[in-house]
Amino acid sequence: MPDCRLYLITPPVLPDPARFAAEDLARALDGGDVAALQIRLKDLPDDAILAASEPILKASQPRGVAVLMNDRMDLAKRAGCDGVHLGQQDGDPVAARRLLGAEATIGVTCHASRHLAMEAGEAGADYVAFGAFFPTDTKQTVHKAEPEILEWWSEMFEIPCVAIGGITAANCAPLVRAGADFLAVIGAVWGHPEGPAAGVRAMNAAIAAA
Numbered sequence: 001m002p003d004c005r006l007y008l009i010t011p012p013v014l015p016d017p018a019r020f021a022a023e024d025l026a027r028a029l030d031g032g033d034v035a036a037l038q039i040r041l042k043d044l045p046d047d048a049i050l051a052a053s054e055p056i057l058k059a060s061q062p063r064g065v066a067v068l069m070n071d072r073m074d075l076a077k078r079a080g081c082d083g084v085h086l087g088q089q090d091g092d093p094v095a096a097r098r099l100l101g102a103e104a105t106i107g108v109t110c111h112a113s114r115h116l117a118m119e120a121g122e123a124g125a126d127y128v129a130f131g132a133f134f135p136t137d138t139k140q141t142v143h144k145a146e147p148e149i150l151e152w153w154s155e156m157f158e159i160p161c162v163a164i165g166g167i168t169a170a171n172c173a174p175l176v177r178a179g180a181d182f183l184a185v186i187g188a189v190w191g192h193p194e195g196p197a198a199g200v201r202a203m204n205a206a207i208a209a210a
Helices: 017-030 045-064 071-077 094-098 114-122 147-156 173-178 196-209
Strands: 005-009 037-038 067-072 083-086 105-109 127-131 162-164 183-184
Touching: 005 083, 005 196, 017 045, 017 127, 017 183, 045 067, 045 071, 045 147, 045 173, 067 071, 067 105, 071 094, 071 127, 083 094, 083 162, 105 114, 114 196, 127 147, 127 183, 173 196, 183 196
Parallel strands: 005 037, 005 183, 037 067, 067 083, 083 105, 105 127, 127 162, 162 183
Antiparallel strands: none
16 A cells, blocks of 8 residues: 555535435545545534435445544444544544544544644544645635645654645645645545546546655
8 A cells, every 4th residue: 555545525515425425436436545535514414414424434434445524523423434533623532532432533633733733642643634735625724734744743753644725636746755644635536527536546646656
C-alpha cells in the first residue's frame, strides 16, 4: 500500500442515498485504493442521516473501506460506523472511545494548530486532520494550513495525519511529499468530469507520482 492514501468524504447533499451508494460510490470505490469514507451530511434530521448511512455502509464496508460519521459519535454508534470524525465542538476523543470502543477509528479536526493536534493525540485520537490547504467550495475557509505542519507532525509523532481542503490531483503533490498519510477529498472525486471512478484513479495516480 502507498504511504499516502485516499480519504473520501461524501458530497454534502445526497438527493437519493441508495442510488448514490449503488452507483457513484460503488464506482468510486472500485476505481482504486480508498482507505476511508466519511459520511458528512449537514443540516439533516438524525433519522435521515441514519437512513442514508445504511446503503453507504453496505457499499463500503465489504470493500474494506472504513466508514466514519462526521461530528456525531452517537449516530456513528447507532449506524454501525467504524468510527467518528470530530470537529473541535463535537466532543472529545475520550468520550468517543468510551462510546465506540477500542477498535473504533477516531479522528479530530485540528485546523492549522499544532497545539490542538498534540491535545488530540494525547486524548487518544487515531488521526489528526489539518486544513484547509487550498480554497474550497465545501465550507467557508477560516483556517489556512501550510504543508510545513504535515512535515512537522510526521517527523514528531506516529499518529497519522490527514490533509483536507480543496485538494485535487493537480495540487496534492506538496502535501504527499510533506508527509500526509491521507488526503481527504470531495470535489476531486465526485465532481470529476469523467465520473467518480476516474476521480479516484486520478488522485491515486497523483499520489503515486508525488
